[in-house]
Amino acid sequence: MTNKKVVRGGLAVLGGIVLCAVSFSLLAAPSPKLRIIQTNSAGDNIHIIDPVTNKVVGEIKGIEASHGIAVARDGSRIYISEEATRTLDVIDGKTLIVTKRIPLSGVPNLVALSPDERRIYVAILPPWDDLSHFPQIRAEASGGVDVIDTGSLQDIKAISIKGGIHDLYVTPDGKYVVGGVSRSAGSEGNLMSVVDTRTNEVAWTLAMKPSPSPMAISANPDGSTKWVFAQVGGEFNGFAVVDFATREEVKRIKHPDIAPEQQNHFGPPSASHGILVTSDQKTLLVNSRMNSTLYEYSLPDIKLVGGAPLGGKGASWLTITPDGKTAYVANEQSNDVSVVDIKSMKETARVPVGFSPARNITWMVP
Numbered sequence: 306m307t308n309k310k311v312v313r314g315g316l317a318v319l320g321g322i323v324l325c326a327v328s329f330s331l332l333a334a335p336s337p338k339l340r341i342i343q344t345n346s347a348g349d350n351i352h353i354i355d356p357v358t359n360k361v362v363g364e365i366k367g368i369e370a371s372h373g374i375a376v377a378r379d380g381s382r383i384y385i386s387e388e389a390t391r392t393l394d395v396i397d398g399k400t401l402i403v404t405k406r407i408p409l410s411g412v413p414n415l416v417a418l419s420p421d422e423r424r425i426y427v428a429i430l431p432p433w434d435d436l437s438h439f440p441q442i443r444a445e446a447s448g449g450v451d452v453i454d455t456g457s458l459q460d461i462k463a464i465s466i467k468g469g470i471h472d473l474y475v476t477p478d479g480k481y482v483v484g485g486v487s488r489s490a491g492s493e494g495n496l497m498s499v500v501d502t503r504t505n506e507v508a509w510t511l512a513m514k515p516s517p518s519p520m521a522i523s524a525n526p527d528g529s530t531k532w533v534f535a536q537v538g539g540e541f542n543g544f545a546v547v548d549f550a551t552r553e554e555v556k557r558i559k560h561p562d563i564a565p566e567q568q569n570h571f572g573p574p575s576a577s578h579g580i581l582v583t584s585d586q587k588t589l590l591v592n593s594r595m596n597s598t599l600y601e602y603s604l605p606d607i608k609l610v611g612g613a614p615l616g617g618k619g620a621s622w623l624t625i626t627p628d629g630k631t632a633y634v635a636n637e638q639s640n641d642v643s644v645v646d647i648k649s650m651k652e653t654a655r656v657p658v659g660f661s662p663a664r665n666i667t668w669m670v671p
Contacts, residue, residue: 339668341353341633341665341667342667345371346661349368350367351385352364352659353365354656356644365401368387372386372413375417376667381397384416384418385416386413392408393453395458398668407458408460409460415664418475420475420478424502426500429448430471448468450482451463452505466498468496471485472517475502476522476524476529478528479502480501480503480530483520484497485497496510519535519578519579520533521581523605529549530549530550539574541575542560544558544577545557558607560591561600569619571595577594577595579591579620579623582604583625585629587604588603588629590623592620594619601613610650611650617642617643619638620634621635621636630646631646632647635658640659641658
């Protein structure tokens with residue numbers, strides 16, 4: 306039984322939430338200020354949300370088919386992978402202008418910054434340019450992980466992984482990169498790949514079907530990796546739990562069932578998409594695209610506590626404010642972002658953004 310009631314229908318606060326066209330002025334705002342950066346995967350712009358007003362207050366322009374995003378702790382740089390140009394774009398935190406496009410070894414997806422901020426790891430998909438069976442076009446055999454040096458802003462190594470990588474995450478201690486092989490890779494795609502950041506080589510793999518994506522990572526008291534929570538895609542409306550020490554999948558947890566007439570036709574890639582562990586390691590938040598709900602699970606027992614029904618559709622990614630009080634869920638089917646109060650597990654607002662909003666992250670204005 307849950308101790309927070311899951312109420313259907315949501316409490317969408319629509320009045321007064323409009324897409325603000327006002328220019329983002331860094332000079333007029335005291336520093337630092339918290340912002341939510343929201344990518345729009347079907348457009349060429351990225352929106353910036355003020356979490357105090359829950360309105361769009363800024364925009365990064367000229368990035369087509371943005372995918373992954375990471376930010377420097379001091380806010381000075383924003384890193385975004387751009388599929389159209391196959392680059393990692395570096396944006397100046399003060400001007401919001403792209404200052405450099407770093408060429409990559411293939412089509413980029415998610416990116417992850419190491420805890421010491423010396424390296425950025427970029428997931429690379431196999432390019433779809435194999436014409437050996439023309440007129441059928443196939444993906445090349447390999448993609449992997451590109452390693453970017455943040456000092457020189459150079460791609461210093463391409464780690465080849467058969468099937469390529471779609472999602473990746475750096476463990477809390479910075480010792481490993483955990484990646485899910487691209488599901489478009491066929492049988493090669495049913496793997497979790499773990500890269501040792503000291504050698505930048507694959508340390509071990511775990512067969513999972515389908516491939517894990519997205520993922521969240523929890524830590525032991527000493528900072529080492531405890532579990533990987535992996536959404537495995539397809540029709541499974543839930544997530545798998547991987548014990549990092551034993552390198553084994555230990556369980557799969559399914560979200561609550563709801564009546565078919567209440568279910569959202571979620572579309573690819575999965576019924577449950579978007580997952581995060583809070584910084585205090587006590588809560589796991591998980592999106593259900595099928596149920597249009599953000600679910601809360603307690604840690605370390607991984608028990609369902611409750612859920613926040615969402616007014617938007619297509620919950621795909623989420624980020625949490627540093628104080629752990631508020632979650633922002635990107636709804637790619639309704640082109641908006643749900644604001645959820647984590648303590649009460651209620652949707653308190655919806656913010657209209659661009660087309661097909663996807664990855665999001667918190668950012669401190671420098």
